[in-house]
Amino acid sequence: MSGIGTRFFSQLLTKASFYLFIAAAFLAGCALPQPDATGRPAPVLGRVIVLTGVRGTRPNLGVPGRIDHMAYDPATHRLFVSALENGSLEVLDLEQGTRVQSIGGLSHPQGVAIVPGSSCAVSAGGGDGMAHVYDTRTLVERTHINIGLDADNVRYDPAANEVYICYGSTNEGFIAVLDPRTWGKLRDLPFASKPESFQLEPGSNRLFANLPGGKNLSKDGVVVSVNRHDGKIETQTQLKNRARNFPMALDPVHQRVFIVSREPARLMELDARDCSVLAEAACTDDSDDMYYDAEAGRVLVIGGGFRPDAQDAGTASPASPPGEMGAIDVFSVGPNGEMARVASTPTGIHARTGLFVPSRRAVYVAVPMRDGRDPEIREYKVPR
DSSP states (O other): OOOHHHHHHHHHHHHHHHHHHHHHHHHHHTTTBBBBBTTBBBOOEEEEEEEEEEEOTOOOOOSSOOOOEEEEEEETTEEEHHHHHHHHEEEEEETTEEEEEOOOOOOOOOEEEEEETTTTTEETTTTTOOEEEETTTTTEEEEEEEETTOOOOOOEEETTOOOOOOOSSSOOOEEEETTTTTEEEEEEEEEESSSSSSSEOSSEEEEEEEEESSSSSSSEEEEEEETTTTTOEEEEETTTTTTTOOOOOEETTTTTEEEEEBBBBEEEETTTOOOEEEEEEEESSSSSEEEEETTTTTEEEOOOOOOEEEETTSSSSTTTTTTTTOOEEEEETTTTTTEEEEEEEEETOOOEEEEEEEEGGGEEEEEBBBBBBOOOEEEEEEEO
């Protein structure tokens, strides 16, 4: 081949390679995470752990194969998952990405928390009101305690060395306070209805609680702060035209409380000093877990997606088309409390529960079974 022919052929290959690169980049861009307003990417799917055989459902009631809350034990690197409809506590090794054990025989497990000092995992059952205490290493049950009707969310306060478990009904509710040294009940904190998510303020005696008034009621929700020693209500805020407020997160440094309602789907920011509403924004629908990422100054809302029965049909996340995906919505919080959705990562249908583990910079989202497919725990990496 002549010199001219060689140069022509070389140039042709260079141009072809360039256009192939552009085409490949365009196609790959469809699968890449979209950057948020600050240029940092949204949470990115890292891996999937399949929960083979985790099933169970009650006819015409809620989400088939529903999976509820989770807890992480940093000592064993294990994730404890409440498989509500399956009646089991699923234990996963996050270092290996495998399931260690399925602890069965539980009655609709809902909340779970880790007590590091005694190496315990506490699982609260909504079906029989029992709390089961397991060794986080051997997974042997140490004891069980009768908490009460519809036992649900569990929290541990390391400063006071106390375990808190909410329970109750539409007409009355309580938060039981337990001593993890003896697992005896220290006291009950009374409420007008069963508290859903609640948060313990570090360095104080305050506890913040969501009172939606019932799982399916559409009346105004309530947020209260109480003295966790005597149960006295300190502040109470009625959420006008905002109902079914389930998840809650706390930013103690900036004195902020974040909650999400489902009717309509709204993220709300409250002043922790008086529980007054400072700001709100539309977010993904059907949320049951949310978190404040203190390192990044962001709020992470985990939602199961658009619900056809929602009264406000225009608030679902862009990543949650009608009847389809759930999402992790990411919100920035400005110096004056202003909020803006800066990213949204699609997850799975009815994927409304999850856990943010700051030390691993990851969100673990539960995707329940659907159309014969096994449920999954999906790990999404969260950038700083």
